[in-house]
Amino acid sequence: MKKLLIGTAAAAILAIAPFGPAKAEMTDVEVIFVKADKDGDFALDLGEVLVFGIAHFKESDANKDGKIDKDEAGEHGEHAEFSDNDANKDGALTMEEHVAEKIADFKDADKDGDGSLTIDEVRKHYEGN
Numbered sequence: 183m184k185k186l187l188i189g190t191a192a193a194a195i196l197a198i199a200p201f202g203p204a205k206a207e208m209t210d211v212e213v214i215f216v217k218a219d220k221d222g223d224f225a226l227d228l229g230e231v232l233v234f235g236i237a238h239f240k241e242s243d244a245n246k247d248g249k250i251d252k253d254e255a256g257e258h259g260e261h262a263e264f265s266d267n268d269a270n271k272d273g274a275l276t277m278e279e280h281v282a283e284k285i286a287d288f289k290d291a292d293k294d295g296d297g298s299l300t301i302d303e304v305r306k307h308y309e310g311n
């Protein structure tokens with residue numbers, strides 16, 4: 183059932199995508215949006231964002247020490263945001279720091295403050311407004 187709903191959301195995104203129906207032409211933001219939208223209602227609530235963020239944290243934490251250091255963060259490690267999010271400046275992100283970042287990101291992206299993110303809000307957030 184969930185799979186079906188996710189498929190429906192993907193189809194909806196493809197239908198409004200400016201370029202063709204091929205899945206490969208979905209942008210990274212759209213792919214992330216559909217993956218994170220577990221209930222397939224085409225909006226991301228904070229719970230969905232945190233579930234997705236925590237899964238991503240665990241994936242990134244290659245050596246399973248509960249922290250993401252700059253090597254594990256890859257290209258994000260070079261980003262100014264990484265140092266910003268590293269609240270205690272130890273050069274690594276803990277789950278706490280990561281979740282705090284996700285909550286701040288969510289609030290920042292939720293421009294109309296209705297507690298859920300539309301694809302437009304997510305796009306604008308990632309594309310730097």
Ligand SMILES: [Ca+2]
Pocket residue numbers: 219220221222223224225226227230
């Ligand atoms: Ca949703």
Ligand SMILES: [Ca+2]
Pocket residue numbers: 268269270271272273274275276279
């Ligand atoms: Ca830290």
Ligand SMILES: [Ca+2]
Pocket residue numbers: 292293294295296297298299300303
């Ligand atoms: Ca919103």
